[in-house]
Amino acid sequence: MRGRSLFLSVTLLACTATLATAAPAGAAAAEKSTKCPAVAHHVTADQSGASCAKLSATPTQKWSVALNGSASYPIIADGKVFVVTATPGGNPGGWLYALDAATGKVAWGPVPLGGSYYFFALAYDGGKLFVNGFDGTITAFDPEKGAQLWSTVTVNFSSEPVATGGVVYVYGSGRVAAVSESNGAVAWRTSVDGDGGSLAVDSTGVYLNGGCSQTRLSLTGSVVWNDNDGCTGGGGGTSYLGGNLFFSSTGDHVLDKTTGADLGTFTGTPAFSDGHAFIADGASLTRESLSDLAPKFTTTLPGQVVAGPVIAGHVVYVGTSDGKVYGVSTADGKIVATLSLPGTPGGGGEYYAPVSDMNIGGGLLVVPTGSTVTAFS
Template structure:
């Protein structure tokens, strides 16, 4: 006899309903998730379903000192990928680590660059690395062999992490105005470009309906993923350099600004203002699990309903919470500049586990190119934490 179970999963680019049929007395097959870009997925909503992780408490599986400040990790295909600031000068180094052992899966690769910034994305069986000069390279994640390299045209300053979706790598560049790029993931050919104000620090959030980017003063754009045609634009009365990665969740585009504007929620379909919420413009990206939103502001984690924007619980920790939160199987993970990592019950805010990672867990710097953009990751049974020079993996 078999009993069906229906699981609704809010993850990636769409809502999916999965029917699992499990023999009585047998264990169900596990869902193994992946972190494929900044803030877990193409929506940047920080949410992951990975039953291989299990419920906290977790134990340390391995720790690596990569010799320089470490980026957010890509966790996929039995590997953990991250970049680190080069200890020998400008530029960054790409590291591929066996997720099970913590040992190098292949030799580290220098990515070059004028500064210490680089960022990663994964999809279509390839790993994509971009440096601050706009050199975008596709690697075989199993061997480290290069599939193609392209220097993105028309700009000279690149601080927007790439995003993979449906066979395309999306990214942005700045220098002379700004540009959003769509690159064929199989060949490296540039499929389309669009001008924006001003192309900095905004990893494209991508769904089947839109490519969303947001820059200084909440100048926010939506483009059609295949053609690049403008869908809508949210205009304000100012502009400037800088930007923040938007988050797409519950039909809204959640945007932040370090120029003093109140963080806003825009309707993903037409760009109209749906609401605002109290937070510092320098606050990291929020994470979402359905209509539960998790926001870090001034060192404190707050849970808000995504429609009413009402704060329902807060968690102060040590008052130095620094990371963008992520949500794995309903547990919220955040880290502190003191080096503390917490797992909280997403419904109640109760801390269920914490540990000392061994080094400060710095906040994501979405304004400079002095180091790779950092952030938490998870997948393949692991929660992975960049902590200054360290990359630390936890699991069961």
């Protein structure tokens, strides 16, 4: 590959803010929580990291609740916050919770999740909540009451699910599977390189990376293009879509979505807004133009980024190793908000606990820190 590197500059910015006491939850807040849902790990099915949700310019804590184990990234939809937790004591299995988005109180659950592993991941679409295990068992739940609707075994060494357009997509064991949201029937399976990667899906196709390849599939499962680094293997990467670009963590490639042409490289975790990528790497957050991949500014944060980035309005939010969430202006890189957390965000993994991260949806910024889930608005 001949991708050109994206160089990161360093600019030190420091800012402190006092976290105010949250205002009481009301009917308006409950209504707002149903809008702009977070339906995937990085907010949307294309894993763009950007939400249409509105947050206060200076978010304050709305609620915080302790659960029975380390909590996953949240899904925020239907006036609820959904998370899975690891089974206490380091045993396989887990639990599914629905929290009231206005108050943080348990709406239903914990529902026990069986399996041979510790990894469970969530997605939402079309009025259904989907849980996928590392063994590839996808289970659909009624988000209102928590009743199981159906369960289907797909592919082992499986990924975070992505649900959109009436289909749930998962990636594992050298295959991508597409499952009907209505009844769990497998619509198609396609053989690919790698396993266990996180998919990104939009109206143009299914994007994945793993082993040594980056691949675009059509929505019916045919291979549109494949970009291979000259080898084969297992393992899966994370995929992100921004503009007409596909950011693949396998090889850190930036690819043209339409053709698969290699346009450059990146390092870190991106989120996208207004024609720019905001890439968190170490203690840095860099804004780059999607038109030419040129860096525009870099903000150095007080701690290493361990959660996010996610975007609402004109602010990029990242969780850091010093137990804070920092809000950074998308316009100039200045730190405009500092939120204190009860612990360190992020963590988890396929073999020991659900993958944890922060998310934005329904007027809330939700940040798990171990077994505690905290919401800001």
